[in-house]
Amino acid sequence: MTTTALPRSAAAPRRAGLDRAEITSLAAAEYARCAELFDRLEPAQWSAPTANTGWDVRDTAGHMLGMMRMVASWGQFAGQLSTSMWQSKRAKAAVSVDHLTALQVRQNAGLTTAELAARWRTLAPPAVRNRGRLVRLVGGRTLPELQLVGGQLERWTFGFLIGVVLTRDPFMHRLDICAATGLDPQPAAAHEGRLVDDVVREWAARHGRPFRLELTGPAGGSWGDGDEPIALDALQFCRILSGRGTGDGLLTTAVPF
Structure with a gap:
């Protein structure tokens, strides 16, 4: 290409x-x-x-x-x-x-x-x-x-x-x-949570649309105030945006890793 x-x-x-x-x-x-x-x-x-x-x-x-x-x-x-x-x-x-x-x-x-x-x-x-x-x-x-x-x-x-x-x-x-x-990545809010927050902010800026995101797990949190919530594990959210998983709607917006 x-x-x-x-x-x-x-x-x-x-x-x-x-x-x-x-x-x-x-x-x-x-x-x-x-x-x-x-x-x-x-x-x-x-x-x-x-x-x-x-x-x-x-x-x-x-x-x-x-x-x-x-x-x-x-x-x-x-x-x-x-x-x-x-x-x-x-x-x-x-x-x-x-x-x-x-x-x-x-x-x-x-x-x-x-x-x-x-x-x-x-x-x-x-x-x-x-x-x-x-x-x-x-x-x-x-x-x-x-x-x-x-x-x-x-x-x-x-x-x-x-x-x-x-x-x-x-x-x-x-x-x-x-x-x-099969090993546990052992995520923590202080580190993985900060990385995820930065990813979410970039993802939101890239798609530029209203959203409400609910990410679960130690690295998770809540962002946005849109009507329809997107809910999933925080680490899986990152894997989807990196191309290692599938998603629809706003989850098709790629973020570089």
């Missing part, structure tokens, strides 16, 4: 709805939750298939580590982005994200699961620090490449990618791993 075959949004580049302090605190908490999940996995569970086509739990964790490695250093950030964008241009792809994630899986394929988990813990602190620096220095600038959301190309700022999406990404993959293995 090429860029000429896809509609383009005329909206301004999407910006983070979180301040820098919250961006770094949510990133640190999410990385810690992922580390705890890796420690809970039994050897056989690493080969369980996930909702990500062609990826088992081990592949998913390899991508997650690669994304963390990308934001832990300036060199990795520039190198991974430039390599994947070059590959996507050669392939005449609409966006480079599939090339980026495939690169990350390949780069970490040789690690044992113990090595992967150990590197995750080692890279988490520099990744959090560098994400804060990147948001401060280039957060307001627009990414050089359009991003694909809900079948439409749109513009993002670096701050939205680095500050928001790169925390939603491990959060969603943590849910993928839990769904594949």
Whole structure:
């Protein structure tokens, strides 16, 4: 699929709805939750298939580590982005994200699961620090490449990618791993609830219509004052908006993870 075959949004580049302090605190908490999940996995569970086509739990964790490695250093950030964008241009792809994630899986394929988990813990602190620096220095600038959301190309700022999406990404993959293995994601209002609230606010801004949303579970809450309520589990709400589940009406409005 090429860029000429896809509609383009005329909206301004999407910006983070979180301040820098919250961006770094949510990133640190999410990385810690992922580390705890890796420690809970039994050897056989690493080969369980996930909702990500062609990826088992081990592949998913390899991508997650690669994304963390990308934001832990300036060199990795520039190198991974430039390599994947070059590959996507050669392939005449609409966006480079599939090339980026495939690169990350390949780069970490040789690690044992113990090595992967150990590197995750080692890279988490520099990744959090560098994400804060990147948001401060280039957060307001627009990414050089359009991003694909809900079948439409749109513009993002670096701050939205680095500050928001790169925390939603491990959060969603943590849910993928839990769904594949039967492990409890152990959501809490203070962390998952804050992530869900930010997702709801973006979702509401994207569809721009009256709504009343009732999300259940520790990460849930109530939003809007529309007539017909939409009621479901908070984590399932996020999975539907990410394309991992099906919904109708306003639930067809995609949000990037």
